[in-house]
Amino acid sequence: MAYLELKGIEKFFGEHRAIKGVDLDIQPGEFIVFVGPSGCGKSTLLRLIAGLEHIDGGQLNLDGRDITHLPASKRDLAMVFQSYALYPHMSVYENMSFALKLAGESKQVIEEKVTRAASILNLTDYLDRTPGALSGGQRQRVAIGRAIVRAPKVFLFDEPLSNLDAALRGQTRVEIAQLHRDLGATTIYVTHDQVEAMTLADRVVVLRDGLIEQVGSPLDLYDHPVNQFVAQFIGTPQMNVSPLNTLPAAVQAAAPAAAKGGSIGLRPEGVRLTDVATGVPAKVVLVEALGAETLIYVKTNEGAQMVARQADRAHVQVGAEVGLQLDISTAHWFDAKGRTVRTPN
Amino acid sequence: MRHQRPTFTLSMIVRTIIAWSVTLLLFFPLGWMALTAFKTELQAIAVPPLVLFEPTLENFTIVQERSDYMHYALNSLITSVGSTLLGLAIAAPAAYAMAFYPSKATKDVLMWMLSTKMMPAVGALMPIYVLAQSSNMLDSLTALVIIFTLANLPIMVWMLYAGFKDIPKEILDAARMDGATLWQEARMVLLPLAIGTIASTGLLCLVLSWNEAFWSLTLTAAKAGTLAALIAQYSSPEGLFWAKLSAASLMAIAPIVVFGWFSQKQLVQGLTFGAVK
Numbered sequence: 001m002a003y004l005e006l007k008g009i010e011k012f013f014g015e016h017r018a019i020k021g022v023d024l025d026i027q028p029g030e031f032i033v034f035v036g037p038s039g040c041g042k043s044t045l046l047r048l049i050a051g052l053e054h055i056d057g058g059q060l061n062l063d064g065r066d067i068t069h070l071p072a073s074k075r076d077l078a079m080v081f082q083s084y085a086l087y088p089h090m091s092v093y094e095n096m097s098f099a100l101k102l103a104g105e106s107k108q109v110i111e112e113k114v115t116r117a118a119s120i121l122n123l124t125d126y127l128d129r130t131p132g133a134l135s136g137g138q139r140q141r142v143a144i145g146r147a148i149v150r151a152p153k154v155f156l157f158d159e160p161l162s163n164l165d166a167a168l169r170g171q172t173r174v175e176i177a178q179l180h181r182d183l184g185a186t187t188i189y190v191t192h193d194q195v196e197a198m199t200l201a202d203r204v205v206v207l208r209d210g211l212i213e214q215v216g217s218p219l220d221l222y223d224h225p226v227n228q229f230v231a232q233f234i235g236t237p238q239m240n241v242s243p244l245n246t247l248p249a250a251v252q253a254a255a256p257a258a259a260k261g262g263s264i265g266l267r268p269e270g271v272r273l274t275d276v277a278t279g280v281p282a283k284v285v286l287v288e289a290l291g292a293e294t295l296i297y298v299k300t301n302e303g304a305q306m307v308a309r310q311a312d313r314a315h316v317q318v319g320a321e322v323g324l325q326l327d328i329s330t331a332h333w334f335d336a337k338g339r340t341v342r343t344p345n
Numbered sequence: 346m347r348h349q350r351p352t353f354t355l356s357m358i359v360r361t362i363i364a365w366s367v368t369l370l371l372f373f374p375l376g377w378m379a380l381t382a383f384k385t386e387l388q389a390i391a392v393p394p395l396v397l398f399e400p401t402l403e404n405f406t407i408v409q410e411r412s413d414y415m416h417y418a419l420n421s422l423i424t425s426v427g428s429t430l431l432g433l434a435i436a437a438p439a440a441y442a443m444a445f446y447p448s449k450a451t452k453d454v455l456m457w458m459l460s461t462k463m464m465p466a467v468g469a470l471m472p473i474y475v476l477a478q479s480s481n482m483l484d485s486l487t488a489l490v491i492i493f494t495l496a497n498l499p500i501m502v503w504m505l506y507a508g509f510k511d512i513p514k515e516i517l518d519a520a521r522m523d524g525a526t527l528w529q530e531a532r533m534v535l536l537p538l539a540i541g542t543i544a545s546t547g548l549l550c551l552v553l554s555w556n557e558a559f560w561s562l563t564l565t566a567a568k569a570g571t572l573a574a575l576i577a578q579y580s581s582p583e584g585l586f587w588a589k590l591s592a593a594s595l596m597a598i599a600p601i602v603v604f605g606w607f608s609q610k611q612l613v614q615g616l617t618f619g620a621v622k
Binding site for chain 1: 449513515516518519520521522523524525526529533534537538
């Protein structure tokens with residue numbers, strides 16, 4: 001049986017049905033990432049699990065116990081907020097020990113646990129400071145520390161890195177992954193950043209408009225998206241999706257029957273530049289040289305826009321006429337409604 | 346930049362002069378009253394008015410002898426402290442609900458509360474007098490505490506609401522996640538963060554209740570009269586006794602002025618924190 005079970009979870013804000021019946025089973029020790037565009041309901045779903053919002057329909061079970069209508073304070077979950085939400089009037093030590101103090105732990109136990117968490121997070125020298133005297137990264141650590149001292153049943157992270165600058169974000173991401181490996185705690189992590197989703201998750205849950213689009217391992221979502229939305233949401237730059245009728249007849253002929261009137265999806269690495277004579281004719285619109293790789297934005301004569309990714313430096317100029325070699329063997333096919341059409345192979 | 350500097354200085358000078366003029370204008374009646382309190386009745390009505398004179402304390406002695414100052418002061422203290430505590434007990438939960446769990450009607454409720462302050466008190470005089478009379482509460486401290494509380498509630502809710510709104514809700518959510526009950530959340534997180542707001546709201550309510558005259562005069566007599574009633578004694582039947590009236594007024598406002606003077610530091614002191622980016 002699953003550790004955390006969501007059965008038909010629903011949430012209404014007035015007339016608006018924000019979460020439209022979500023089913024999900026989470027196994028102990030799993031690192032689950034909720035990802036989706038803003039407004040898709042991922043944070044709301046997390047707050048429903050946390051108990052900070054009232055669940056309007058469905059059932060939530062944790063470790064075999066129905067916690068659907070249990071108050072947040074009784075669920076034994078810990079949450080790291082986007083804004084850190086530290087207690088500004090308390091020192092770092094008091095912030096981290098607050099939950100233990102409420103739980104009635106003895107002074108000795110509290111000191112032992114806080115000291116250990118602080119040393120894991122390199123916060124030992126800052127225990128006497130107030131949050132106001134810390135940097136953004138340090139505050140983030142305190143917020144994480146506040147969660148781990150309790151050894152809760154599930155860790156909930158609500159976009160914890162979005163207030164950090166790019167360098168610190170990358171570093172903290174690695175630390176969170178490491179922490180999860182060391183503690184082995186069940187974790188639900190909300191983000192709109194799909195790089196975080198891909199790097200941290202055991203399984204990614206892609207949400208749109210209050211519904212789950214797909215659940216799977218990061219590479220599973222990348223290789224086998226169930227529809228155009230997931231295909232384009234996972235991967236940077238996003239998958240090239242072009243209506244079939246904007247491509248040459250040769251490409252159209254390769255499409256499976258069910259994809260007629262639909263579109264073709266090609267990852268940027270599946271698009272290569274060749275001579276004008278041999279490939280699909282196109283014009284270079286923009287070249288982004290990132291050093292390790294180069295992204296070349298092109299537009300075919302039929303009007304399809306694509307991005308090609310290549311590992312070597314490009315020598316094409318904006319406006320140059322090029323030919324495109326499309327790797328049909330790695331292509332994804334979508335029907336007129338955007339659903340993936342499975343090919344026999 | 347060089348061209349702008351003289352105009353900046355000029356506007357500074359003008360603003361300083363205006364600020365001082367307004368301050369002096371507002372302070373003058375109070376200052377004059379304080380001076381008059383130390384004059385004899387003759388000196389008080391002298392034309393041209395005396396600025397330099399030999400101060401006397403006889404007015405204060407007479408006021409204390411003729412009417413029991415402490416009795417009125419105690420009534421003022423009980424009604425203002427009582428109505429402040431009762432008001433905070435009602436306004437704080439109301440403001441908490443509206444600030445952290447707003448609904449579509451929250452804005453309207455707030456406006457409605459404020460709109461009650463726009464009605465002249467006299468409009469409610471008859472019903473309230475009759476209510477007080479029929480419930481045997483005329484000339485009672487209880488009636489005053491209730492009236493003062495109700496009169497100040499809209500302002501208290503507004504002030505607390507504005508203060509609570511500045512506290513990020515996520516901090517309260519975090520406390521809940523840490524296992525705090527509603528009461529623990531209010532006591533250990535909200536109260537320390539909002540103490541400045543709560544203190545200034547309480548002080549304002551204290552001052553308003555202390556200074557309240559309309560209901561004190563209409564609903565009380567000798568028993569529950571507040572300092573406002575004491576002052577009023579020196580203005581009517583036997584004619585105006587400026588020096589004694591001033592002495593009584595000075596005695597009436599002195600406690601609240603001293604109190605305000607000492608607490609202003611705490612009220613102005615801003616709680617600047619770094620909890621939320």
